[in-house]
Amino acid sequence: MRTFNRAEARIDLDRITANVEYLKNIADADVMAVVKADAYGHGLLPVARAALAGGASSLGVALLEEAIALRDAGITAPILAWLLPPGSDYKSAIECNIDVAAPSLIALKEISAVASDRRARVHLEVDSGMTRGGFLSEWDLLDSSHLDGIEIVGIFSHFARADEPGEKQNQEQRDRFIEMIKKLNSLGVTDALQHLSNSAATLKDPDSRFDMVRTGIAMYGLTPDVKTLGTSASLGLQAAMSLHAKLQLVKEVPANSPVGYGATAMTDRHTKLGIVAMGYADGIPRNTQGAGIFVHGKRAPIIGRVSMDQFVVDLGRDSAANSGDWVEIFGDGITGGYTAEDWGNASGSINYEIVTRIGTRVPRIYRSDLSIVE
Ligand SMILES: *Cc1c(COP(=O)(O)O)cnc(C)c1O
Numbered sequence: 001m002r003t004f005n006r007a008e009a010r011i012d013l014d015r016i017t018a019n020v021e022y023l024k025n026i027a028d029a030d031v032m033a034v035v036k037a038d039a040y041g042h043g044l045l046p047v048a049r050a051a052l053a054g055g056a057s058s059l060g061v062a063l064l065e066e067a068i069a070l071r072d073a074g075i076t077a078p079i080l081a082w083l084l085p086p087g088s089d090y091k092s093a094i095e096c097n098i099d100v101a102a103p104s105l106i107a108l109k110e111i112s113a114v115a116s117d118r119r120a121r122v123h124l125e126v127d128s129g130m131t132r133g134g135f136l137s138e139w140d141l142l143d144s145s146h147l148d149g150i151e152i153v154g155i156f157s158h159f160a161r162a163d164e165p166g167e168k169q170n171q172e173q174r175d176r177f178i179e180m181i182k183k184l185n186s187l188g189v190t191d192a193l194q195h196l197s198n199s200a201a202t203l204k205d206p207d208s209r210f211d212m213v214r215t216g217i218a219m220y221g222l223t224p225d226v227k228t229l230g231t232s233a234s235l236g237l238q239a240a241m242s243l244h245a246k247l248q249l250v251k252e253v254p255a256n257s258p259v260g261y262g263a264t265a266m267t268d269r270h271t272k273l274g275i276v277a278m279g280y281a282d283g284i285p286r287n288t289q290g291a292g293i294f295v296h297g298k299r300a301p302i303i304g305r306v307s308m309d310q311f312v313v314d315l316g317r318d319s320a321a322n323s324g325d326w327v328e329i330f331g332d333g334i335t336g337g338y339t340a341e342d343w344g345n346a347s348g349s350i351n352y353e354i355v356t357r358i359g360t361r362v363p364r365i366y367r368s369d370l371s372i373v374e
Pocket of ligand 1 (some may be wrong): 034082158183197198199200214216217218224255
């Protein structure tokens with residue numbers, strides 16, 4: 001057997017299961033586990049199984065192809081796909097028993113056209129104030145003539161600022177959502193599943209939980225916003241992913257050595273540098289400043305620009321690190337290493353983007369005490 005051991009993302013599926021159990025408990029509502037974008041980079045199928053084991057009642061994805069991949073793997077739980085552009089293959093969605101979101105009359109028309117013999121399961125997406133997807137002015141025009149062959153199984157909307165719990169826009173969006181539901185009731189649809197909350201609202205806004213919450217980032221054990229909501233650990237969440245790479249090389253360099261492309265940084269003293277075998281092709285943001293690695297119980301910050309396949313860290317002259325040692329790029333931070341939040345902050349981004357962009361050439365290594373690893 002060949003083994004490749006340059007870098008790996010380690011994913012603790014039991015933590016995902018535990019996070020879902022925890023979120024379900026505080027939400028006191030059904031949980032839709034959001035597994036779009038390859039489960040935020042954690043791996044679609046293992047995460048879907050771990051989330052269902054934790055009590056999620058359904059799965060949410062952006063794309064139809066993500067939903068079909070779940071069905072092809074034998075997953076039978078309800079699945080909602082919410083980003084289907086005009087011309088989407090609604091026929092396959094119906095055949096695979098996949099719920100789809102409709103944000104417009106055009107979408108309903110397309111669905112209705114292929115749904116004549118079999119009923120299509122649709123969640124109406126309404127714009128309660130984020131001004132992105134969902135019905136807005138067209139909502140007033142909706143009537144039962146648009147619903148031929150369509151079973152409305154849900155109505156939902158999405159928050160723009162749930163990670164700022166004090167913002168009045170949250171209250172306004174909730175009120176508007178409730179208003180928009182009344183219109184649906186007036187068409188005789190009274191049993192549609194109502195859902196509005198993402199992770200941040202699930203954690204902080206008990207009044208917005210309705211029938212179901214759609215949790216993404218929190219299920220992976222990450223805080224929706226470390227500045228406004230606090231760390232993952234303070235929210236009771238356990239980070240599921242840690243990212244590791246090998247030190248390609250450790251070497252001593254003199255003071256005033258220019259490091260990397262563009263010579264954007266200089267060593268400020270005689271020191272040891274470590275070359276880490278991961279770069280922006282693997283999802284390490286090129287413009288990172290202020291994050292780094294954790295090795296032998298110590299942090300070592302990035303020095304210079306991140307290259308495509310590698311970056312350089314300043315280990316310090318007395319570091320015990322050697323060429324070939326494994327280092328942690330981010331993890332749960334509990335023993336002092338960097339977190340995905342730290343990497344987000346250090347690159348003008350957020351933890352969501354850090355984990356989601358880990359490249360396809362980085363193997364995901366799973367551990368679980370349950371039998372959910374393929
Ligand atoms: C991504 C997404 C979510 C999950 O958001 P988190 O902040 O990760 O919990 C929920 N609903 C919709 C419509 C989404 O696109």
